[in-house]
Amino acid sequence: MKKVLILGGGFAGLEAAIFLRKDKYDVTLVSDRDFFYIYPTSIWVPTGETRFQDICVDLKELQKAHGFDLIVDGVETIEAASRRITLKSGDILNDFDYLVIAMGASKMKAKGIENSLSICGAPQQSLLIKEKLDELIAKGSGKIAFGFGGNPNDTSAVRGGPGFELLFNVHNMLKKRGLRDKFELNFFAPMPKPGARMGEKALKMMDIFLERTMVQKHFGKKIKAFEEDGVIFEDDSKLQSDFTMFIPAGDGHEVVKSSDLPKNPAGFIKINDFCEVEGFENIYAVGDVAAIEGPDWRAKQGHLAEVMARNVAHNINEKEKNRTNKKGYQEHLNILCVMDSGDGAAFVYRDDKKARMIPLPIVGHWLKKGWGKYCRLSKLGSIPRIPGM
Ligand SMILES: Cc1cc2nc3c(=O)[nH]c(=O)nc-3n(C[C@H](O)[C@H](O)[C@H](O)COP(=O)(O)OP(=O)(O)OC[C@H]3O[C@@H](n4cnc5c(N)ncnc54)[C@H](O)[C@@H]3O)c2cc1C
Structure with missing residues (x-):
């Protein structure tokens, strides 16, 4: 049995x-x-709508369900050329095919970032x-700022959606508690049109949401630093x-x-359409760690x-069977x-041909909640997977 690390x-x-185990490879996961953390549903932890433990799935349980080591x-270092991985414990892993x-990715480091969460x-x-939110609520009033930043070296690494989601959820939580008028909610981002990659229609709708929720916008100014009591912009103005x-x-x-892997200017691993790392045999990179190639709006x-x-599980299998019908990721870029907004949601879709944002009042919120449960149970193998999900 071939070994996959x-x-x-x-x-x-x-x-x-999961997919390599279906094909009976000897899999070790580090x-x-x-x-396993279900990031998309973590937006409800700060408002107390979901417990932290409900977002976490024990890797030991997943190990039992799928049979990987x-x-x-x-991981401390990767030496790709010599196929040697050193772990923080000092252990070395070099026995794999x-x-x-x-x-995943690291994060850009702004000055004073420790003053934010x-x-x-x-x-x-x-x-x-x-x-922090509970403290402010106990105090009875306050000013809260939500924002996201850019990476000029790789725009696909920008993540603003969860910022909007948390903002709208906090707005609704404060409203429910009868405290909304006691809090000033702000949203800031260095780009003039944050969220533009979702498409023009989505942008207009976001604007309507921000107006409706009485959020003050601070867009188009680069962020200079974070301080204990606010955000300093490039023109030295302060939020x-x-x-x-x-x-x-x-x-x-x-x-x-710090490895010998090929990287794009932002430090993401260069791969081809089949997720094969450029210049290396039998080494693949998948997910946020990889440099995604494609249109400007890619994310x-x-x-x-x-x-x-x-695709990687499939491509490894093709290779093992001396076949060449490999699958690429780029046709799936969207x-x-x-x-989510706490009281509903909006369905956002964008590809090369269309860009849509469809409001889903009330039901959207429960759909996302349902997806969170589906994600946990289907990963554990307790319910069947819906194809493609
Ligand atoms: C709040 C939030 C909401 C999101 N909502 C959505 C959404 O609605 N839809 C959507 O499609 N995407 C969403 N995303 C994006 C999505 O979660 C990421 O694209 C996805 O998590 C990427 O998966 P990954 O496995 O590449 O990286 P990660 O999920 O970041 O996983 C990286 C893994 O590597 C491990 N790791 C890191 N460093 C080391 C090391 N040195 N040694 C050993 N292990 C290490 C980590 O512990 C982790 O297990 C959201 C993200 C966030 C944060």
């Missing part, structure tokens, strides 16, 4: 493990945390955001804030940056990470999400 236990790494340890790198950062940050939630853009993973997303992972 997978680095990372997120959407990409786990999906690769993850620096002992749980699990190492909970951090195929390597699948799926460790991110819903897209380490999972535990969602709990810290909850603490006062008692709490700042900021999503830095993704950046190449630190371990990848790193969970469903794309899963398509890439399934933006697809259900953007």
Whole structure:
């Protein structure tokens, strides 16, 4: 049985493990945390609508369900040419036929970033955001700023959607508690039209949502620094804030940056359409860790990470069977999400031909909740997978 080593236990790494095990490969998965984290539904942890543990799926349970070997340890270095992985514990992994790198992205580091928290950062940050919001609610009033940043070296690594989702959820939570008029909600981003890659119609609709929820907009000014009590912009103006939630853009993973893997200017691993790492035999990169090629609006997303992972499982199988019918990820490039607002959601879809945003009042919120449950149960093998999901 050929041996596959997978680095990372997120959407990409786990999906690769599940599909390679279906084909009976000897799979070892390395993850620096002992749980799979369902990022898209973590937006409800800060408002208390979901418990942190409901977003986490124990990797040991997933191991039992699919039969892969699990190492909970951090990857310290990757030496691709000598096919040698060193773990934080000092252990060395070099006995594998195929390597699948799926460790996600690091984050851009703005000055004073420690004065903010991110819903897209380490999972535990969602709990810290909850603490901050609870503190302000106990105080009875305050100013809250939500925002996201850019990466000039790779626009696909920008993630703004969860920022909007959290903002709308906080708005609705405050409204329900009769406190909305006691809080000033702000949204900031360095680009003049944040969210533009979802398409013109979506942009207009977001504008209507922001107006309706009385959110003050601060767009088109580069961010200079974060301070304890606010955000400083390039022109030295300051957005006062008692709490700042900021999503830095993704950046190449630190371990990848210091490796001999080929990288784009932002530090993401260069791959071809089949997720094969340029210049290396039997080494693949999938999900947020990889440089995604395609149209300007392309985005790193969970469903794309899963398509890439399934393709890699298929492509490895083709290789083992001396066949050449490989699958590429680029034909699957699209933006697809259900953007939640706490009292409903909007279905967002964009590809080369069309861009849509369809409001789904009330039902959209429950659809996304249902997807979270489906994600957990289907990954655990407790319910069947819906093809393509
Ligand atoms: C709040 C939020 C909401 C989102 N909503 C959506 C959505 O609605 N739809 C959508 O399609 N996408 C969404 N996304 C994007 C989606 O979650 C990511 O694209 C997806 O998680 C990428 O999967 P990945 O496996 O490549 O990376 P990750 O999910 O980041 O997983 C990386 C894995 O590698 C592990 N790892 C990292 N470094 C090391 C190391 N040194 N050693 C060992 N292991 C390591 C981590 O522990 C983790 O298990 C959202 C993201 C966030 C943050």
